Amino acid sequence: MSKLSYPLLDVSNLTMDFGGLRALNGVDLSVKSGEIVALIGPNRAGKTTFFNCITGIYTPTHGDIYISARGDKRRRINGMKPNLVTRHGMARTFQNIRLFPTMTVLENVIVGRHCRTHSGILGAVMRNSRTRREEQESVDRSYELLEKVGLQMFADELAKNLPYGAQRRLEIARSMATDPFILLLDEPAAGMNPQETAELGELVLRIREQEKIAVLLIEHDMKVVMRLSDRIYVVEYGQGIAAGTPEEVSKNPAVIKAYLGEEHDA
Amino acid sequence: MFGIKKSLLVSIWFMFLTFPLMVIRVDTIEKTVQWRWMNMVYVGVGAFLFSYVWRFLLERKAAGSAVDAPAATVKERFTQRILTDPKMYRPVIAIVLVGAVIFPLIMDTYQVNIMVTALIYVVLGLGLNIVVGLAGLLDLGYVAFYAVGAYAYALLNYHFGLGFWTVLPIGAGLGALFGIMLGFPVLRLRGDYLAIVTLGFGEIIRLVLENWNEFSFGPSGISNIPRPGFFGMAFDMHSATQYLYYLMVAMVLFTIFVVNRLQHSRIGRAWMALREDEIACQAMGIDRTKTKLTAFALGATWAGAVGVIFAAKTTFINPASFTFMESAIILSIVVLGGMGSIVGVMLAAFILVLLPEYLRAFSEYRMLIFGASMVLMMVFRPQGLISNIRKKDAYKRSSDA
Ligand SMILES: Nc1ncnc2c1ncn2[C@@H]1O[C@H](COP(=O)(O)OP(=O)(O)OP(=O)(O)O)[C@@H](O)[C@H]1O
Ligand SMILES: [Mg+2]
Numbered sequence: 001m002s003k004l005s006y007p008l009l010d011v012s013n014l015t016m017d018f019g020g021l022r023a024l025n026g027v028d029l030s031v032k033s034g035e036i037v038a039l040i041g042p043n044r045a046g047k048t049t050f051f052n053c054i055t056g057i058y059t060p061t062h063g064d065i066y067i068s069a070r071g072d073k074r075r076r077i078n079g080m081k082p083n084l085v086t087r088h089g090m091a092r093t094f095q096n097i098r099l100f101p102t103m104t105v106l107e108n109v110i111v112g113r114h115c116r117t118h119s120g121i122l123g124a125v126m127r128n129s130r131t132r133r134e135e136q137e138s139v140d141r142s143y144e145l146l147e148k149v150g151l152q153m154f155a156d157e158l159a160k161n162l163p164y165g166a167q168r169r170l171e172i173a174r175s176m177a178t179d180p181f182i183l184l185l186d187e188p189a190a191g192m193n194p195q196e197t198a199e200l201g202e203l204v205l206r207i208r209e210q211e212k213i214a215v216l217l218i219e220h221d222m223k224v225v226m227r228l229s230d231r232i233y234v235v236e237y238g239q240g241i242a243a244g245t246p247e248e249v250s251k252n253p254a255v256i257k258a259y260l261g262e263e264h265d266a
Numbered sequence: 267m268f269g270i271k272k273s274l275l276v277s278i279w280f281m282f283l284t285f286p287l288m289v290i291r292v293d294t295i296e297k298t299v300q301w302r303w304m305n306m307v308y309v310g311v312g313a314f315l316f317s318y319v320w321r322f323l324l325e326r327k328a329a330g331s332a333v334d335a336p337a338a339t340v341k342e343r344f345t346q347r348i349l350t351d352p353k354m355y356r357p358v359i360a361i362v363l364v365g366a367v368i369f370p371l372i373m374d375t376y377q378v379n380i381m382v383t384a385l386i387y388v389v390l391g392l393g394l395n396i397v398v399g400l401a402g403l404l405d406l407g408y409v410a411f412y413a414v415g416a417y418a419y420a421l422l423n424y425h426f427g428l429g430f431w432t433v434l435p436i437g438a439g440l441g442a443l444f445g446i447m448l449g450f451p452v453l454r455l456r457g458d459y460l461a462i463v464t465l466g467f468g469e470i471i472r473l474v475l476e477n478w479n480e481f482s483f484g485p486s487g488i489s490n491i492p493r494p495g496f497f498g499m500a501f502d503m504h505s506a507t508q509y510l511y512y513l514m515v516a517m518v519l520f521t522i523f524v525v526n527r528l529q530h531s532r533i534g535r536a537w538m539a540l541r542e543d544e545i546a547c548q549a550m551g552i553d554r555t556k557t558k559l560t561a562f563a564l565g566a567t568w569a570g571a572v573g574v575i576f577a578a579k580t581t582f583i584n585p586a587s588f589t590f591m592e593s594a595i596i597l598s599i600v601v602l603g604g605m606g607s608i609v610g611v612m613l614a615a616f617i618l619v620l621l622p623e624y625l626r627a628f629s630e631y632r633m634l635i636f637g638a639s640m641v642l643m644m645v646f647r648p649q650g651l652i653s654n655i656r657k658k659d660a661y662k663r664s665s666d667a
Contacts, residue, residue, distance in 0.1 A: 057545065083550075101542060102542060106661055110661070121564065125524050127527060140664055143663050
């Protein structure tokens with residue numbers, strides 16, 4: 001990749017105010033092609049707010065958010081509607097799982113295909129060959145994704161009946177169905193047991209290697225963060241306090257004080 | 267026992283509450299007071315029994331969901347099989363269809379007429395089911411679109427002499443248009459707020475029809491609306507009703523066909539996703555605005571079309587046919603039927619329309635029975651008569667096929 005190309009995601013000076021509360025204060029972050037980047041910080045640091053700002057759920061007070069699918073031209077997405085952000089190739093999962101509980105596992109994933117398919121009302125009623133072909137492609141692709149996250153045997157179960165860890169993986173499969181170039185994972189290992197967490201780590205690595213999707217993840221489990229990430233950003237009270245490789249960050253005194261220190265206290 | 271004690275308390279409380287009403291009677295002519303102690307006994311015994319049975323059922327329900335879960339799933343499986351296994355449901359459909367065809371030939375005009383009304387409500391229920399059951403948008407003003415269709419036919423016929431078959435698609439189109447008109451201002455609203463605004467919308471339409479005399483002829487309504495013709499042939503009363511009946515059967519079949527296809531399509535899944543989680547739905551790249559508007563429009567289309575048929579059936583319409591009560595009944599059909607279930611909605615439409623017709627003797631207690639049965643449903647079977655059954659084999663991989 002040439003030096004001139006844009007990062008996939010480039011956020012600068014992101015600030016978000018909720019009334020008097022400044023949840024984010026001038027945060028910079030970028031994710032380049034093929035990277036796994038972690039965003040860490042103590043509770044209520046503003047990590048989820050950061051995700052919500054860059055995916056269009058909130059419109060940030062200040063700052064610039066650019067995305068670039070191939071590095072040749074970039075697009076400013078401040079205040080863009082969430083569905084358009086997804087359509088432009090940035091997909092996410094949620095910290096407090098947000099599946100479609102009474103739809104089946106497979107249907108959940110097929111819904112993710114919505115923005116990559118086109119058939120309308122007429123197509124649905126006539127069920128012409130084009131619609132059928134598109135529908136079949138969605139189903140096949142969704143099964144494929146379910147296999148990737150290891151949920152194919154639950155395809156016809158209702159999403160709400162899945163165990164917790166499986167629900168998290170289903171959310172990942174669903175967001176991958178939107179064909180993103182970058183995937184944002186909000187605490188994907190939360191509530192998982194050690195074995196599930198290890199499998200999740202493998203999954204994230206596979207997403208990068210096989211699907212060529214870059215990953216930005218928020219995670220509290222430091223083992224996961226250290227093993228997966230190429231680079232780490234640390235935020236505290238809405239402020240970026242450090243950034244760098246896992247070694248750099250784990251040696252950074254500010255981080256040890258703010259983050260690791262807090263963990264030792266706890 | 268604890269339950270008996272509670273029920274006793276309830277019965278004493280009721281005897282006390284109803285004492286002035288049920289026991290004391292002042293005879294104004296004789297200027298005496300009658301003490302009807304027997305009534306108190308009736309109230310007491312009645313309240314005790316009612317409370318006890320209620321408690322018993324509630325307890326059984328609680329126990330049932332805890333202990334007898336497997337039994338419940340077996341029952342669910344059975345309904346599931348009837349509704350999803352072609353071997354089971356094909357004969358049922360055949361019998362129903364044959365029955366539907368011969369019904370008007372063996373029944374008198376009165377019966378056929380009632381059945382036409384029931385079928386109208388089936389279509390209304392299926393239409394509202396798109397909005398409420400599939401897309402999860404609580405719409406309390408649905409009757410407005412029904413009124414739009416009915417008045418479209420009445421007025422277009424009165425002023426321009428347009429025939430039934432011309433206005434039928436126009437009514438449907440106007441329904442869709444009004445659906446979008448309602449949809450726009452309520453895009454940001456959800457739940458209770460949405461319900462209140464849609465309720466207001468329904469009332470606005472009715473009040474306009476009631477008060478804008480020059481346009482809609484006010485409360486006196488419009489009469490002499492022609493029945494649908496059949497290539498210029500005129501019918502006598504009975505065959506006209508038969509004709510309308512077959513028309514409605516065709517309409518119901520068409521509605522089922524379309525709604526079923528919509529439900530199992532890209533758009534139908536978007537509606538369901540919207541119902542389940544609006545934020546996640548948007549995060550999946552679904553345009554919330556477009557999805558809501560299509561739901562409102564496609565739901566209202568059926569009310570518009572069926573409104574035209576209603577006007578043609580009664581040959582007389584006025585705003586009194588389109589009160590909030592109608593919206594409430596249609597919504598009850600959707601809720602009673604089980605949100606999103608086509609078979610359930612049809613069943614509920616028949617129950618809610620036919621029962622009151624045949625129980626004319628109890629017409630005074632109609633609303634009471636109606637309310638009581640709603641409460642009972644919500645307590646004991648909140649998922650509706652037939653909960654929405656997911657077709658498990660609806661999606662096959664191409665390699666399996
Ligand atoms: N919609 C909102 N309105 C007002 N305040 C908000 C809103 N969303 C987040 N906040 C506040 O912003 C701050 C950051 O919250 P955020 O959820 O981003 O933290 P987090 O880093 O994700 O924490 P955790 O690790 O617990 O998930 C908190 O103080 C929170 O109360
Ligand atoms: Mg968070």
